[in-house]
Amino acid sequence: SSEGNKYGKIMSWLKNSEFRRGLIIFNTASEAVEFYRKHLNDLKEFSENTLLLHSRFTEKDREKKIEEIGKMQKEKDFLIVSTQVIEAGVDISSNLMITDISPANSLIQRFGRFLRFEGEKEGRIHIWYEEGQINSDYKVYDGELTTKTLKWIKSNPKLNVHIPEGEKGFYRLVNSVYGAEHFEFDSKVIEGFERIFLNLETAPKNALNLLFKMGGSFVREGLQIPVSFMKKDEIAALGISEFSRSFVVPIAFEIFLNMIPSVTGAVNEEMQFIERERIGFLRYPKPEILPEILLEFMFRHKVIAFLLDASYSAEFGLVMR
Template sequence: MRCPVDALGRVKQYFAEKGSLQDRPFLDHVAERLQEAASSGEVFTAFISAPTGYGKTAISLSIALDELQNGYKTVVAYPLRSLIEDQESVFKSLLSQAGFSGATAVRMMGVAEAPYFVHPVVLTTVDTLSLMSVGLAPEDISRVYREEALGHYLFSWASVWLSTIVLDEAHLLYDSEKSLSFLAAMLRLSSKVFGNTVVLMSATLPKKFSSALKNHCSNPVELCFSEDMDPEFSAERRGKKYKVNVVELSKNSALDSLKNLLEKASFKRALVVFNTREEAQEFYKRLDSPNKVLLHSLFTAEDRRRKLEKLKQLEKSREKYVVVATQVIEAGVNISSNLIVAELAPASSLIQRFGRFLRQPGENCPRSGECAYVWYVREELEADKSSYKVYDKELVKATLEYLMENPDTNLHIGCEDLLENVYKGDIAVNTSYINQVENVLAGLSRSSARALELLLENSGSLVREGSLFTAITTDGKEVAVGYDFLRKHCARDSCPRNEYEAVHRALKGEKFRIQCRYDPELGVVCQ
């Protein structure tokens, strides 16, 4: 990284030509600080935090362009594949316009444009990055498992550790000890072994997490947005007046209650967010609106693109519409609603959801007290379980308590107090796991075998609590699913006896048949 300031200027020019340029002084500050850190010649890790909708993508683009112009590689990794699908066209368009046609490619499950990360700019998932970083290229895993080859682990290492790595939406890696520990291992290896730069970006970066990670890297550079850095943006965000209405619902009538709320509300663009796909699908089916869009993780890439294009057309038509979504809405979907009805989730997720509400400058509620709702199901929250739906129950309860006490909370800016109140427990980083990751790279003779052993010991994923498996619906569509989903819906003669067996069969290249059909409008549907 040499001249990100100049590269940012080129990125701004690109957005100006597209008619979407907005002055963002904090981005200039970030580019200047990155350039200053790079010019010192020391290895550094950057932690960048800015509000939702501020335009942090411009930093990823600037880094990629700057590295390209100087003959170096960039790997941009995202926690969700939906983020890549959203960003791919922007990267390819801008870099092609800058004279680097064909320099950008995607590598993730089901998309192999950049085998072994060979392209100068690679957009990938954190899952694929984690495998490549320990020398297990997706192209090689099955052959390494069958002991037919050692794999091109040296090439895989070089593709990762000789690149500048950008981890976008990094808050999504803080949801488990495993993912946070692997991130800590990557930072330690990059700053203390290989000497490459890592940049982490998020709108929600609790100090407890950044502090825990800073212990594992040298020369951390923390770049956090403050309102005095961009008074105009801050004043506009502060001017968004709304009350967060917390609504308690009962399990049996929750969907009907939400439908009634929507029917009585005044809005042009409504966003309804659920924590589970099944409930989102069921609510979507109950809606009478002719203009509605459903978004969740179990759509094919083609159908997801079709739905996002439909959203763009609805936006242009200025017709009234409703978006029903799961967590996939939290990042990578550029919409702006003027009514939000979001299920209760931990603070970082809730802030991201509200980033799709009143997103545009000058946009406000039709009725300030009746446009923002956070709902939860009482029986689910009180159940004797450690989780509420898919989230840690203690984090959910802490978020609920804060919102009940602070109903006028502005979730668009100045959320530090909320984050620090919710994420105040000890941060779990597994030192033993970090050492295991490092030991994979400690010698050349058995690196592939050690990496594979580590993968198997961790249920087929180095970052997630469980692996993703390729499932085939009854009508032949392929989707990526977790083990719990697979166990619940697998076809009888295809069911693995346990997760261990499922991982081993997947490593052989096997795909699993599930007793679910695929509907282009609803996605994967299971009875």
């Protein structure tokens, strides 16, 4: 479906709903921002308590938004447009949830933000997807797991999103989507950890090498790159703590690759500017810029953020040019 049809359908669900504590969840920040921008006036007609939350906000603004969400919980109506960042660490309960399809584990986390508190018994969930878009991937998710989840939900529309066991419980959804192969661990990775701790003299170097091999994170599936929307002449007056909290935003490695033409330089731990010309990997063809190459540059030069030619607002977050 076209973007207009997709967003139009979501708006029709909103306008026709008797439930007024709304949560709309997209799979990408770009979709969430686009929808929020295009329909902000209509969203505010649904509720004046309207807010956008995704991963591309500074730490300071993200904390403010989570505080605002806490206050919204006390209101009779609200509307939050978000991404998977809502799945954990945000204490909110909706009675109207409109969400893009995602694999079962992610979807169940989202359901945890629906009729969350005692005494809340009535509500509605709309799950949508884009036909023809689920291939090997579906947006940021695995296509096969997403397809299995969608197929099961279509066959079991009376799923109880809060009860794990029984005929309508969500354990059946999980068991139908995930097999033993999804829970296997790599023994070589475990052995790598063991070698790090058994050889303390070389532990820092070994840990760094393993970090590179795993794409920069032992616990997260996607590597996040710190970027800033500040200009070269604006950073000199800032301390590292203020800069990191108020002017740095994490973006996915894949998004960063697409933003390489907009990189103006980098900032190190001493708040010194590194010219674009000194960032050698920026000259590589995109397919050759591997996570370990980028991470090695960051560690060697103590980079805390790359500067981008981008705009930022506390309402919309980082906006790519």
